[in-house]
Amino acid sequence: MDYLWTVGEVSEAVKGQIEVLGSEVIGSDVQGVEASGINSVSIDSRTLEEDALYIAIQGVSQDGHAFVRSAFQAGAKACLVSKDFELDGSEGADGSDCSGGILIRVEDTFKALQDLGAASRKRCTGxxxxxxxxxxxxxxKEALRVMFEKFGHTHASVKSFNNHWGVPLTLARMxxxxxxxxxxxxxxHAGEISPLSKLIQPHVALITTVAPAHIGHFANEEEIADAKAEIFDGLMDGGACLLPADNRHFDRLKQAALEARVQNVYSFGKASGVDVQLVTGEFGHERSVIQADCFGEVIDFSISIPGEHIALNFLGALGCLKLAGCDVLQAASVLSELIAPPGRGVRHQLHLESDVSSKVLLxxxxxxxxxxxxDIALKNLSALKDSTYCRRIAVLGDMLELGAHSDYYHREIAPLIASLDVDLVFASGEMMSHMFNELPQDKKGAFALNSKDLIKPIEESLQSGDVVMIKGSLGSDMGSVVTALCEKYK
Ligand SMILES: Nc1ncnc2c1ncn2[C@@H]1O[C@H](COP(=O)(O)OP(=O)(O)OP(=O)(O)O)[C@@H](O)[C@H]1O
Ligand SMILES: [Mg+2]
Structure with missing residues (x-):
């Protein structure tokens, strides 16, 4: 079967009722409709592909049912809607004709998304x-995707589709x-990973690291470790987990894995005696050259995304390939071609307007x-001291979701920068203002509440030979600064 789903399969998975707009489906028509093929699944009517299934989800601010008509117009083969939905009331009558469009009606479309995800997982033999x-x-995830692609048909989450809708949607698309x-x-929050893991039912679970991200929703880091350990809840019988040996919560994670009756608990990191070990690593500005011992097999390879933390993540990934029965030397060979995902360390060469031979690294x-x-990004910037670049400039926006700990974690950056080879700092956001005030006077570039207001002062300051590292939470909109500089100095 070439199709991702047939309408009949979807309807069965979600226990839905099929209806064809503008006609009554009778007798042999039913089979014809059920056999119609669906090639993609989406919850966003703006990004539909041909022969898509559009699932109308009630979101926080919008109800997806308002876009059913647009979905049909955009080429949706079928729309999954709630029982009491009426098309005519959805977007006002604009004269467009949806006749022939297939509706699959269910009690709860979000539950249907999960059911479709579960059905996909059930039929998968991979x-x-x-x-x-x-x-x-x-x-x-991207490293795993490119490595597994060497060995067979691979499906992976898009972007960071990792939450209560991203995971079932990724499953439904498999x-x-x-x-x-x-x-x-x-x-x-605690309690979110467990149901996702039970939906995914992984053979191998990898925990990259445990650190104070989203700590605003937790009392301490231990609670974060426990929330990550929920990934063990859905692990398949006989499954395996790979844990970060160098992390201070390693013992806690391991204990949780044993309590969850995980049969194969493995570790990766620098420590001796781990299952996937970093034997040697040369961490250059452009690439890392690694020798690793992966379950007893020694492999040499290079990674084009700089940083020891990236290399360690990828050791965990290689462990997953080994556990899935793949050749790890062959797998690791593709890591030299992998580039960083957008906004996570991508490097741009800029040229100042006044001087085409100028060189600025962003x-x-x-x-x-x-x-x-x-912490890692600032240390990596500082480590560029011995490179051909003269000044190292940090442009920093607020780190969000740190709750009551926010002030502490932002202030902590000032002494770190003071101790590093970072020459100049531009900062934006309310939280970063505390950090900025505590910086040594000669490292202060400029501060603005809004990230966009930093663009001009940065442009005025830039000199040939500068390296500029721009970092902040997505909501702090440091991306606008990146875009503006890249456009001006391309
Ligand atoms: N082990 C690590 N320790 C600390 N920082 C890391 C580690 N691995 C990656 N990073 C950094 O974390 C940032 C985010 O990376 P990435 O987007 O892969 O994370 P994520 O877990 O998918 O984030 P999100 O929760 O937003 O989906 C990047 O700047 C990356 O360099
Ligand atoms: Mg992500």
Whole structure:
């Protein structure tokens, strides 16, 4: 079967009722409608592909039922809607004709999304990997995706689709003949990962790290570790987990795995005696050269995304490949071609307008920031001291979701910067203002509440030979600074 789903399969999975707009379905028509093929699944009517199933979800601010008509107009083959939905009332009568469109009616469309995800998991005979952790999930998921692609048909989460809708949607999109499925699993609160893991039912679960991200919703880091350990709840019988040996919560994670009766508990990291060990690592500005011992097999490879933390994440990923029965030397060879996902360390060469031979390096870390990733990004910037670049400039926006701990974690950055080879700091956001005030006078560039107001002062300050690292939580909008500088100095 070429289709992702047939209408009949979807309807059966979600216990829905099929209806064809503008006609009554009778006798042999029913079979014809049920056999109609669906090739993609979406909950966003703006990004539909041909022959899609559109699922109308009630969101926080919008009800997806308002876009059913647009979905049909955009080429949806079928729309999954709630029982009492009436098309005519949805967007006002605009004369467009949806006749022939297939509706699948259910009590609760969100539950239907989960049911479809569960049905997809049930029919899949491939190996399933789940990745969670306080940082590095998307980067590691991408590494897993490119490595597994060498060995068979691989399906992976899009972007950071890691929550209560992202995970079932990724499952619902998994091709029926998929040999490897890679799932990113995230959380903001305790209790969120357990049901996602039970839906995914991974054969291998990887925890990248445990650190104070989203700590605003937790009393302490131990609670974060416990929330990550919920990933063990859905692990398949005979499944395995890979845990970060160098993390201060390793023992706690291991204990939780044993209590959850995980049969195969493995570790990765620098410590001796771990299952996937970093034997040697040369961490350059552009790439890392690694020798690792992966379950007794020594492999040499290089990674084009700089940073020891990235190399360690990828050791965990290689452990997953080994556990899935793949050749790890062959797998690791693709890591030299993998580039950083957008906003997570992507490098841009800029040229100042006045001087085409000028050279400025921009490191885009604008997708995300929390205390551990901020710490690492600043240290990596400082380590560029011995490179050909003269000044190291940090442009920092607020780290969000730190709750009562926010003030503490932002202030902590000032002494760190004072101790590092970072020459100049531009900062935006209310929280970063405390950090900025405590910086040594000669490291103060400029401060603005709004990130966009930093663009001009940065432009005025830039000189050939600068390296600029831009980092903040997504909501702090440091991406606007990246875009403006890249456009002006391309
Ligand atoms: N083990 C690690 N420790 C600290 N920081 C890390 C680690 N791995 C990656 N990072 C950094 O964390 C940032 C976010 O990376 P990534 O997007 O892969 O994380 P994520 O867990 O998917 O985040 P999100 O929760 O937003 O989906 C990047 O700047 C990356 O360099
Ligand atoms: Mg992510």
């Amino acid at each position: 190996k399933i990997i789940a990745v969670t952790g306080s940082a590095g999930k998307t980067g590691t 091709p029926r003949d998929c040999e490897f499925g890679i799932f990113e699993v995230g959380m903001n 490191i885009d870390e604008s997708y995300n920031a929390n205390p551990p990733s901020m």
